[in-house]
Amino acid sequence: MKKIIISGLLVLCGVTGAWAADKVPTVLSNKEAIDLVQTHADYVWTLLAAALVFFMQAGFAMVETGFTRAKNAINIMMKNLMDFAMGSLAFWAIGFGLMFGVSKTGWFGTTGFFLSDFKPGGDPWVLAFWMFQVVFAATAATIVSGAMAERTKFIGYLIYSVVISLLIYPVFGSWAWGGLYKGGGWLEHLGFIDFAGSTVVHSVGGWAALAGTIVLGPRIGKYTKDGKIKPILGHNIPLAALGVFILWLGWFGFNPGSTTAANKDIAMIFVNTNLAAAAGAVMAMMTAWIKFGKPDSGMTLNGALAGLVAITSPCATVTPLSAIIIGAIAGVIVVLAVLFFDRIRIDDPVGAISVHGVCGAWGTLSAGIFNIGGTSLKIIGVQLLGISACFLWVFPTAFLLFKLIDVTIGLRVSPEEELEGLDFVEHGGTAYPDFEISHAGGMGTTGGHGLLKANTASEKLLRQPVEQS
Amino acid sequence: MNKIEAIIKPFKLDDVKDALNKIGINGMTVNEVKGFGRQRGHKEIYRGAEYQVDFIPKIKIDVVVDSSLVDQVVEAISKSANTGKIGDGKIFVLPVSEAVRIRTGERGEDAI
Numbered sequence: 001m002k003k004i005i006i007s008g009l010l011v012l013c014g015v016t017g018a019w020a021a022d023k024v025p026t027v028l029s030n031k032e033a034i035d036l037v038q039t040h041a042d043y044v045w046t047l048l049a050a051a052l053v054f055f056m057q058a059g060f061a062m063v064e065t066g067f068t069r070a071k072n073a074i075n076i077m078m079k080n081l082m083d084f085a086m087g088s089l090a091f092w093a094i095g096f097g098l099m100f101g102v103s104k105t106g107w108f109g110t111t112g113f114f115l116s117d118f119k120p121g122g123d124p125w126v127l128a129f130w131m132f133q134v135v136f137a138a139t140a141a142t143i144v145s146g147a148m149a150e151r152t153k154f155i156g157y158l159i160y161s162v163v164i165s166l167l168i169y170p171v172f173g174s175w176a177w178g179g180l181y182k183g184g185g186w187l188e189h190l191g192f193i194d195f196a197g198s199t200v201v202h203s204v205g206g207w208a209a210l211a212g213t214i215v216l217g218p219r220i221g222k223y224t225k226d227g228k229i230k231p232i233l234g235h236n237i238p239l240a241a242l243g244v245f246i247l248w249l250g251w252f253g254f255n256p257g258s259t260t261a262a263n264k265d266i267a268m269i270f271v272n273t274n275l276a277a278a279a280g281a282v283m284a285m286m287t288a289w290i291k292f293g294k295p296d297s298g299m300t301l302n303g304a305l306a307g308l309v310a311i312t313s314p315c316a317t318v319t320p321l322s323a324i325i326i327g328a329i330a331g332v333i334v335v336l337a338v339l340f341f342d343r344i345r346i347d348d349p350v351g352a353i354s355v356h357g358v359c360g361a362w363g364t365l366s367a368g369i370f371n372i373g374g375t376s377l378k379i380i381g382v383q384l385l386g387i388s389a390c391f392l393w394v395f396p397t398a399f400l401l402f403k404l405i406d407v408t409i410g411l412r413v414s415p416e417e418e419l420e421g422l423d424f425v426e427h428g429g430t431a432y433p434d435f436e437i438s439h440a441g442g443m444g445t446t447g448g449h450g451l452l453k454a455n456t457a458s459e460k461l462l463r464q465p466v467e468q469s
Numbered sequence: 470m471n472k473i474e475a476i477i478k479p480f481k482l483d484d485v486k487d488a489l490n491k492i493g494i495n496g497m498t499v500n501e502v503k504g505f506g507r508q509r510g511h512k513e514i515y516r517g518a519e520y521q522v523d524f525i526p527k528i529k530i531d532v533v534v535d536s537s538l539v540d541q542v543v544e545a546i547s548k549s550a551n552t553g554k555i556g557d558g559k560i561f562v563l564p565v566s567e568a569v570r571i572r573t574g575e576r577g578e579d580a581i
Contacts, residue, residue, distance in 0.1 A: 231515040288517070298516040339517050351516070 041262035046128050049257020052250050053135040057084050057142060059246030063305075064146040066240025067298065067350040069232065071421025072150045073431035079145040079157055084138045086158060087165035091137045096130055099170035100181035108174050109183040117182075129181060132260060136201050139254075140169045143205025146350035148212045150232075151219050151418050154426045156402075156411045160212070163401055169204055172393050176200050176386065180260070191379065192386040193371070195269075196258035198313030198363035199390045206357020207391050209348065211398035216412050218347030220419065229342055232349065237297055244301045248277055251308045255315040265316060272315045273308065276327030280307020283331030291335070299335050302351045306334035309356055310363030314370060322370035329366070330359045361387045470565040470578060471539050475530045476502065476558040477550040482528050488549035489532065492541055496581070498531040508556035527558060533565055533581050 023029070061080035065073045093114055101109025111117070117126045141164045148157065175185035176194050194200050224230050234240060255273045256266040284303020288296040307327030314326060337354035346353065368383035369375055405411045412418075417425040424430060477485055482499065489497065503524035510523040534542055543560055551557055570580040 229518045231518040231520050233515050292514050292517060292519075294514055296514055296517065335517070342516075342518065 038262070042260065043125075043128050045262040045266075046132050046257060046260045049253035050128075050132040050135050052253025053132070053139065053257065054084075054250075056135075056139060056247050056250030056254065059243045059250055060139075060142045060146065062239045062243030062246060063301070064149055064243070064350050066236045066238070066243060067146070067234035068149045069421070070235040070432055071423055071430075073235070073423060074427045074429055075154065075422035076145065076149060077431075078154065078427060079161075080142055082158060083141045083145060083161035083165075086162050087138045087141045088134055090162045090166040091134045091170070092130075094166045095137055095170040096133065098167070099173040100129075100133070100178055100183050103174055103178050103183040103185065106175070106178075106184060106186035106189065108171050109178060112182065126181075129260065132257065136197060136254075137165050137169050137173075140201045140205040140208075141165050143202065143352050143356045144209040144212055147209035147348040147352040148216055149349045150422065151216055151412055152212075153410055153413050154422070155409060156405045159405055159409075160208075160398075160401060164204075164208060164398070168208065168394055168397050168401075169201075172204055172390055173200050175389065187382075187386050187389065190382045190385070192382050193317055193367040193379075194313045194364055194386065195316040195367070196255045196312045198309060198311075198360040198367070199386055202309045202312060202356040202360035203364070203387070203390045204394050206353050206355070206360055207394040208398040209352045210346070210357055211395050212402050212411075213346050213348055213353065215399065215402040215406055218345055219349070220415060222347045223345060234298070234349070240301055241297070244304055248304060248308065251277070251312075255312055259316075268320070269315045271320050272318065272323035273311055275320055276307040276311030276315075276323045276330070277304050278307070279324045279327035280304055280310070280331035280334070283328040284335050285331075287332050287335040291339075298351075299338065302334050302338065302355055303331040305355045306330040306359040309359040310366060312360070313363045314367035317367060317372050318370040319372055322366075322372075326363065326366040326370060330362055333362055334359055361391075470533060470568060470581065471536050472563045472565050473530075473532045473534065473539065473542050473546070474561040474563065475532075475546045475550065476504065476527050476560075477530065477546070478552065478557060479526055479528045481550045481552070482530075484549040485530060485546055488545040489542065492538075492545050494532055494534065494538075494542060494545075496532070500529045500531075502527050502529045506556075506559065525556070533568060535578055535581070 025033075057080055061077055064080065065076040068076060096115065097111060097113035098108045101111035101113070103109045112126075115126070115130060118124065141161050144160065144164070145157070174183050175187040176192055177183075177188065177197075177200055178185040179188050219232060222230060222232055251273055252270060256269040259265050259269070281300055281304035284306065285295045285300040287303075288294070288299040307330050310326050310330035311323055315323070318326065334351065334354050337358045338348075338351045341348055341353055348354070364387050365380070365383050368380040371379060402411055413422065413425065475485070479501075486497070503526055505523055505525055508525065510521055510525060512519055513522055514520075530546070532542060539562055543562065546560055567576065568578070568580040569576055
C-alpha cells in the first residue's frame, strides 16, 4: 500500500513538473483553452447527431418495406440506398452552395459549390456542418420513396432524387436556413421559426411525394371498379415497427443536433421531441380505436412519426406541455389525413404525405401558436407564409419534374411489371428466395420431416452434395 | 390402401400427430393450406380500410395406411382435432392404387 502511495506521489510530481515547464496561464490563455474545448464539443455533438440522422435512412427503409409487398422489397432498399448516395454527391456539388452560399438576393446562394469553402489546413467547421446538412437533405429526398412505392420506374426515381437534393430542397432551405452559414434568406429575415425543419425538410418531402403520387396514379388493385378502397397489405409489420423505433431514435439527433452546438438547450429539445412522439402515438391509437374499433398498428406507428414531424419545427421554442399538445393534435390529424388521401384516390402506401406534408405544416404553424416567448398574429402570419411558400415552390416544381420524367423516360412501370413485382423486373432478383422452404421448416412439423433438419442417418446421407458427373 | 386427408386447425397439428403416433402411424405429410367451409371468413382492418378474409389458414395432413387401419386413423384424428367449435375441419378417405418406396423400389403395402 505504502509503495503505491509513494509511486503515485512521484507520478504526480512528474506531472506538476511538466506543467510548471509550460507558460504561466493567463486569463486570456485560459479563455482560449476553454473556447477550444467548447469548439471540440460542438464538433463532436454535431457529428454524433449527424450519425443519428443518417441512421434514419435505415428507419425509412424498414418502414417503407414493411408497409409494402415482399415482391418490391429489393426495389425499396435500392431506392433508400441510392437516394442517399446520389443525393450526397448532388448536395456536395451544387445543393450546399445553393442553400448556404452567400446570397445577395435572399432567394438562393451562389458560393461554396463542390465544398470549395474548405481549404486543406483551414477551418474544418464547414465539413462538420456539411455532414450534418447532407443527412437532412437525404431525409427530405427519401420521404418520397414510400409514397411512390411499388409502381415507380427505378431510373425515374434516381433522376428525381438527384433533382430534389440538387435544386428543390436547397432553394427552399436557403430561404429559411441560409443564415446558419454564409447565406441569408427572405423567410428567415421575416422571423420564420423552423428550428429543425418541419417545413424545410418534412413538408418539402411530403409535398414532393404528393406531386409524385398524383402523376403516378394509384397502384393496380387499390381501388375496385365500383370505386371502393381495397387495402394492399404490407408484408411485414414488425419491420415497419422497427423502422419507427429507428426513426424515433434518429430524431434525437435530428432535433437536438440542430443546435450544431454542445449547449444546455439540447435537454429541452430532447424532452420535447420525445413527449410529442409519445403523445402522437397515443392519440393516433385512440383515434383509430374509436373510428375502427381496433387499435390499428399502422396508424399508431404513423402517429408516433406524426408527433415527431410536428415537433421538429417548434422543439426549441415551446414548453414540454406545449410539445405534448402539438404531438397529440398531430396524432389525430395523421389518421384523418390518411383516410382523406385514401378517399380522394391518392395512393400513398406508407402515409408519407400525411405524416410529413400535413403534419409538417401543422408543426410549423404550432411553432407560432405555442411560441414560448409569446405569440402574435404577425408571428402566426409569418409561419403561414412559410408553409404556403413551401407548398407553392415544391409542389409545382416537383409536379413538373415528375411530368417531364413521365413523358421522356417514363415514370411508371408497365402493368405487367407492376403485377410481377419490381424486384424481379427492375433488379432481376427476389428479396426472399428461401422464404417458402424455411417457412415450412419452421411450421412445427416436428419429428424429422422438416426440410431443414437431418435427424436420421439416411437423411444426413441424402443431404450430402451430389457429385457432378 | 387408403389415403386419409384431414384438414384441421393449425394449432391442433401436434395433438393429431401424437395421436397418430400412438396408434402406430409413423409417417405423414403436412401442408399449410387456406380455405373456408361453414366457418366462412372474417373481416380485418388495415390502415383504416376494412377487408374480407375469405381463406382461413388450415393444416392439411395426408396419411396413407392399410385399409384395415382406416377407421382407427379417422377416429384418432377426429378425437384429437376436435374443439367443438365451428372450423374444426374435415376428413376425407380416398382409395390408393399403388405406393412405391423410391429408395428401395418396394411396392404396395411394404412401401408405406
